[in-house]
Amino acid sequence: MELVEATGFDVLGSGSLSDSWRQRPDTPVYCTELTTKELQSALGSPDRSRAPGNRDALLKEFMAADGQLTHDEIVVRNRATTA
Numbered sequence: 001m002e003l004v005e006a007t008g009f010d011v012l013g014s015g016s017l018s019d020s021w022r023q024r025p026d027t028p029v030y031c032t033e034l035t036t037k038e039l040q041s042a043l044g045s046p047d048r049s050r051a052p053g054n055r056d057a058l059l060k061e062f063m064a065a066d067g068q069l070t071h072d073e074i075v076v077r078n079r080a081t082t083a
Contacts, residue, residue, distance in 0.1 A: 012039055021046075021048060024051065026082060
C-alpha cells in the first residue's frame with residue numbers, strides 16, 4: 001500500500017481475497033471511477049445475488065451499442081446498471 005501511495009494514488013484496503021468478488025465487473029465498484037469515499041461505500045453495498053443479472057444487463061447494453069461507446073458512456077452505464 002505504501003508503494004502505491006508513493007506513486008501518488010490513494011489506497012483503500014478492500015478486504016481479503018474472499019471479498020474480491022466485490023470488485024468484479026458486475027458490481028458497483030467496477031469501471032466507475034469513484035472517489036475514495038464513494039468507493040468505500042460501494043464496496044459495502046454489492047448484493048452478490050444481483051451480480052449475474054447486472055452482468056447480463058451490461059452485456060446487452062454493450063452489445064446493442066455495437067462497439068460505439070465512449071469511455072464516459074461505459075462508466076455511466078456501469079454506474080446505472082450496478083447501483
